[in-house]
Amino acid sequence: MGKKDKMDMTKERLLDEAEALFAQKGFDVVTVREITAAAGCNLASINYHFGNKQNLYIEVFRSRWLPRVRRIHEFFTNSLPSQNSCSPAAIVQALARAFLEGPLSDEERQRHFRLIVKEIANPTTAFDHVVTEVMRPFFKELTGMLRSAMPDDQGEEQLMLNILSIFAMVLHFNFARAAITRITGREYDTDFKARLVDHIIKFSLEGLGTSK
Amino acid sequence: MGKKDKMDMTKERLLDEAEALFAQKGFDVVTVREITAAAGCNLASINYHFGNKQNLYIEVFRSRWLPRVRRIHEFFTNSLPSQNSCSPAAIVQALARAFLEGPLSDEERQRHFRLIVKEIANPTTAFDHVVTEVMRPFFKELTGMLRSAMPDDQGEEQLMLNILSIFAMVLHFNFARAAITRITGREYDTDFKARLVDHIIKFSLEGLGTSK
DNA sequence: TTGACATTGAAACAATTGTTTGATACAAAC
């Protein structure tokens, strides 16, 4: 095994373990000792490969989060019946499915949403990249699609609120797992998750007010 | 001014400033030096009055968060047209109004939701109290009300998901302020907030599927 | 006024944090 490979392996392991821990506990709670121990490498390796802890965090978003959301977007686009002029129902369904049962594994999805929810709660510099590179463009794309799809033309603000509401539910049911389980007594088993997807799609569609 | 008053003042100030800071930054990021400085008292006062930092956090929930959610609940009950057998629309409207334009000031509300969202994201022992004392009972009450109010009797699970979805939106639009502003470019001014209340009520009602 | 008690204050404490250092191991280039 070449030296280059070994270095890459360490770097990749660090990114993987760091993302998992950051998503689970948040940036400040996780220690570099925790990450390096999980990655099975030396304490100094984070500073060697990434400069400092903050840069590692940024790099997690750049090399893990962004590619993943691009995969989701691709899945969404491919799920649409036709490239332009779909029904609102088709758009919402493709959207919810892409995020909830798209290309991500269950563990991946949980990591993905927990990470971004922490950023939404307390935005850091990482959020700037995410907003400008992914969120704002995707948001514009969606409003454009929905505007031409909705029968009665709603205002820009109404469209915006509708999309935000759909994302609100997708985010909520993913990041509030533990709480929902404790409040309702319902476990997040395969059954319940499938039920959730159906519910979110149905609730969102009705919420749009175009399902009738 | 008596000694007792002064002591109470310090304790109250500590609780106020602690809640504001915990809501803003989260438990681990906030330092006891930050809190005591904001409260204008000595570094040791937290340990003197509350034993340790963790107890202060618990006490914030007991003496600030719980009373506030009881006020909201009272507001909700009083807003209902009649004590039993209301329409789903009336229930949802009273619910959303109680949380979004109820007895809480705007700043209070933001603190309130940011605090509980952090607990939902990463539950501590404080969450146990909240779940058993407030959430689960309120949840049961709501399902009971809605069950008898809904025309077609939906399953327990369906009712549960509907209520969770409403809370998902209430929580989301309160805690994701900064993110929403950055994504959409829309400020959280009086206008927008009023618009939000209307939207959440409408979206939720449609989502319930009983507005037709 | 005196003594007991509760609160505040400044300083120090031990533990943990992210980061830096210099030695070591090792693969590729000459």
Add this chain to the structure above:
DNA sequence: GTTTGTATCAAACAATTGTTTCAATGTCAA
């Protein structure tokens, strides 16, 4: 085989953390 450069390692670093200590202060009861 020597040199060069990179990655890893144990150890130490300076800074910050929550907590403790003990003297000083002020209040109320006797």
